[in-house]
Amino acid sequence: MSTSLPSFLASQTAPRLAPPAMLDALRARFGERCSTALAVREQHGRDESPFDVSPPQAVVFAESSEDVAFVVKLAHEHAVPVIPYGVGSSLEGHLLAVQGGISIDLGRMNQVLSINAEDLTATVQAGVTRMRLNEEIRHTGLFFPIDPGADATIGGMSATRASGTNAVRYGTMRENVLGLSVVTASGDIVRTGTRARKSSAGYDLTRLFVGSEGTLGVISEITVRLYPQPEAISAAVCSFPSLAAAVDTTITVIQSGVPIARCELLDTNAVRAVNRHDRLTLREGPMLLMEFHGTPAGVAEQAEAVQQIARGFGGEDFEWATTPEQRTRLWTARHHAFFAALQMKPGCRAVTTDTCVPISRLAECLLDTVADADASGLPYFLVGHVGDGNFHVGYLIDPHKPEERELAERLNRQVVARAIRLEGTCSGEHGIGLHKMGFLVDEAGAEAVALMRTLKQALDPKNIMNPGKIFAL
């Protein structure tokens, strides 16, 4: 492995190679849907993290849960790793084949299997993306709210317990997955949960797999909750004289219980980047980007309440995105922030933080983090799902300069240590992956991580399910 890789990569066990008999069996079943071409393998051995590519030995393009089960059964027999792959939008190194193995690409499992509009549920294959799902259900008047920015797959979002801009109102994948089909390490297909809204029947297997990052099983189908499209939606931006003013506004809004649907912070660097990338003319200062859902009267009431709070902290008058087109343009720009920021420094990659703290601690956590970033001299941007206490700093590094990577990682360690001290978490929504393995112990404690390992060993005794992620085994 490359010497430029961080220590958590160097500490991985040696790759476990699939023997020729296994590769032959894969080719016999999948034909051209099993690829060992270098370009395909390299595409599947990386993600949006700054880590170097670590290609799998082969890539299988699955079209059904049974396809997945076939691969896993073989892998189990031969003790070879398997790594589920959606669209490759992980930010934490989840997809790197650090111990070798077979990548299972679920992208062709893109069928919406059923829409139960009258129950506000849908069941999808793991490779359906969130945008695809929303297109397919638009005619029902319902929508699926979870929105991590990237057009990720529902499978990948389940595996990382994703959330994003709407979570402050609608919850995360934790709250919105009702049931799963999972291929376990032995290659069996297990169904968890029901379509009922709640249940007290046995252990919560659904939520054990949600957020397990492919290390306990491959999620192949997901039943999710849907919501009626609100009668009225209003989006607004509000500029503030300082980051502190924007953060204090957010804290007050949440504490007062206004059911705001989205409450996103962009720092001046992020606003500048999306202005340039999306040809917008947003005022280049700290900004909250908000959305309100409800009845027309309810939306007006919420917006007025928030505007009053914002004024109290020196916020400008709201600028409204009055048409659906303007609204879409605004949120598209927000979703481009990551890539827009990367373009501010050609050739760079981003080391991204993902801490989440109790709302009363947000000001301290965020402002101290920004002060450290400013002092470091590294270019950076900040965006945040601040209504949840979650924000991301992206440190822009030249991947060929180890000293920049080390500086960014040092800053990230400082942010995480601060968040844990403030009773928060090292990962609000991206997962542990490779990048935050050390932090998990700092946050959860040795006893809790030992308990997680016990679960891993019980469900995956041969350690073939995305090994080397979350914790070293």
Place this chain on the structure above:
Amino acid sequence: MSTSLPSFLASQTAPRLAPPAMLDALRARFGERCSTALAVREQHGRDESPFDVSPPQAVVFAESSEDVAFVVKLAHEHAVPVIPYGVGSSLEGHLLAVQGGISIDLGRMNQVLSINAEDLTATVQAGVTRMRLNEEIRHTGLFFPIDPGADATIGGMSATRASGTNAVRYGTMRENVLGLSVVTASGDIVRTGTRARKSSAGYDLTRLFVGSEGTLGVISEITVRLYPQPEAISAAVCSFPSLAAAVDTTITVIQSGVPIARCELLDTNAVRAVNRHDRLTLREGPMLLMEFHGTPAGVAEQAEAVQQIARGFGGEDFEWATTPEQRTRLWTARHHAFFAALQMKPGCRAVTTDTCVPISRLAECLLDTVADADASGLPYFLVGHVGDGNFHVGYLIDPHKPEERELAERLNRQVVARAIRLEGTCSGEHGIGLHKMGFLVDEAGAEAVALMRTLKQALDPKNIMNPGKIFAL
């Protein structure tokens, strides 16, 4: 054991007796807080289920997580069962010492450890009841919404994944527990979760223990989410010409997305029982008991929307509980329904169903169930958290007449089979306990239950944590 016990009791393994050395060690540490008096043991070997008492060998009154850990460590060493006890309000036989062992009474662990009003969280010892918590936080303007009727402990509610009347708006214990302290089977104290609203850091241990019914560990402390008391609250009752009309109203309200806070159904029998028990004069017919939370304008808007829907199905005009006192009286009456119904047939006990189905299936599930109950000749009552698709039929049986118990159990089996066919669950909120063990396999499938057993064996290899519940081992 009594020959009148159902088969799932007869199939239990033989009691595992605590040796004198273990009892001596308990007495040495706990003195009078360790009791082997028959009355105390019998009180701890039963609950609100219709099963005969099955007393533990001793009862320890714990005052701290360390007390619990001490008992569990000893029990682990001697391979003796431990059974956590809150206030004894289980309906499914969770507390019966069917394999012997030590009952750990957590009722003296009744301290609210911290209130973080600015973060909308509180941390409590497991023995704090929901009413006690709400009294202690009233001055903050916040409240804890989960309300299963009984004044249960937060520990017990976590262990059974409880919900109740407010869940349609605020979710269940699954959504409202942020973190736990748990004493594991080896007697270690593990902390799970953080005070952040969301996290993607590692396996969701919190939700593994929530709903595990004491079989994976003893929950000793809980951090829960709190909510601002709504600016306005309105409660109303609405009578309907038929159960079908009340159910159809509920379904339409939920499908249209009105954020109703409580939506409870009482059948004529339940209304009659609470009228008599609480000296009320509610119209004795099928009734929805509703509550709306929000701003004054929002509450008025919600209520008007629901009134219009109700009228469409022949509902009467809403009768409003306009003062807080009237509201309290109404909900207190609702919470008395179970005991009020028991008093309709002196000396009886209730066999209670707890199915929950997708909302579009509620009419079929509920009305067919009522038709079967009517045909059976057994007295019964029906109450339901119908906004969630969850309802309870209580069949009133003479515990000395095995044929009545058998008839009630047969009716219960029919309800469960129906709910599972309709893609629902055998337990919406009471848990599996002893009573619904057979149903869990019907619902989840052999593969999923095998996976649950694997987890149980990994975390509790000596099978000492509330053994014989959820599944036989």
